Amino acid sequence: MHEKTSRPQRARRLPRAVRERQILDAAVEVFSAHGYHAASMDEIAEVAGVSKPMVYTYLGSKEDLFGSCIRREAKRLLDAVAAGVDTDMSPDMQLWSGLRSFFSFVGDNRSSWLVLHRQALSVGGSFAEEVSAMRARSIELVAAVVVATGTRQGIGEQAEKSAEGLAAALVGAAESLAVWWLDHPDVSDGLLASWLMNLVWLGFGDLVQGEVWTPNFPATT
Amino acid sequence: MHEKTSRPQRARRLPRAVRERQILDAAVEVFSAHGYHAASMDEIAEVAGVSKPMVYTYLGSKEDLFGSCIRREAKRLLDAVAAGVDTDMSPDMQLWSGLRSFFSFVGDNRSSWLVLHRQALSVGGSFAEEVSAMRARSIELVAAVVVATGTRQGIGEQAEKSAEGLAAALVGAAESLAVWWLDHPDVSDGLLASWLMNLVWLGFGDLVQGEVWTPNFPATT
């Protein structure tokens, strides 16, 4: 106790902005590991290297904190994808670029991805709506690309009608592949993206050319 | 209070098996609505029309109860899909049948689906592993169908190598479409399944025939 002379490394006093970042980082980590309800403010504070009242002073209640996490990580993800996509590119290249950016982000930010994909939806209320809305916007963007492809090539009625469903399927496939990736890390993000393009784009292409798979019996419900 | 004569309709005494079913039904409902942690045993008991000690007497702790839900609903889902698929059928028909059975089940059992898909994974520990394992088995089954298609048609090296990834993507697409469906109920299960077949099967087909989509620039990482 009488070593007060030159207490050296122990986490000096830092400006508010820095602490807020540290706390948010810790919160994303803990929320992604345990989920919203099972995560405790005490653990978040500890991981952040700060005491609990700091968390409340800077970021507000647990709900506020979670909201801040969601919004920050959502923005980071959307920005990352947007940065990789140029709307002047051809539809297939847009999809390809978007997928690569997406997988790359997930690879570098597993916690962010887990919070957004798993936790945010299972917490009822405004968060789920917020994230769902963001996801819906993404699906619409993809749907627009699909429709653009169809109209560009002349055909499209059938495809347009189901474009949103197809887009939802594609987005879901990407998300799911991202989760699968967590258990099979020995694959590059580029390979993941090309798998999906092979699987899905050729499907789209055939659809656009009027090719349709039908079951061997007549009625379908 | 002095109406004790002929207390009539109030939930007669029922045999244990019946109560257990009621409690499990209620638990699935409540867990799917609020998530594992936010769900309270009191609410489950109330929804089941039973008092709390009953729940503990018959189904054990909250974790035990959740486990029972997961296992029951997982079995119901797998049985439903298995019932619709005949391994003598051609691969495309197997996929088609499986998808229809899957969507049909989800349509009839939204709560079951939500519990399995959303809640089970966000509760750490044995449940997540259990559900993940089940999901992984499903993916392998689908992958086997994909591989079968490839070898049957003579080609397949490239496709076989990535079969599991493609299967993961397909399973994810189906799951995601199921979630999307919750917000767009004005679509039949058969239509959903045919969308996916159109989207995915033709993709698989082209892959098998050696057709490959490639980006316009050389290296891909």
Added chain:
DNA sequence: GCTTGAAGCTACCCGCGAGTAGATTACGGG
């Protein structure tokens, strides 16, 4: 160097919800 306020802490309150003790019926078999 001394003051002032931001940065930071320890130590507490309190409600909610998991889990239980023990009394209390109602029904089936004798």
Added chain:
DNA sequence: CCCGTAATCTACTCGCGGGTAGCTTCAAGC
């Protein structure tokens, strides 16, 4: 008709974790 036992309830305990009161210390400015 009555007894035993399975079905069921009311009413509690208790710990965990969200949230806070109020004190302490460092460092920048005069």
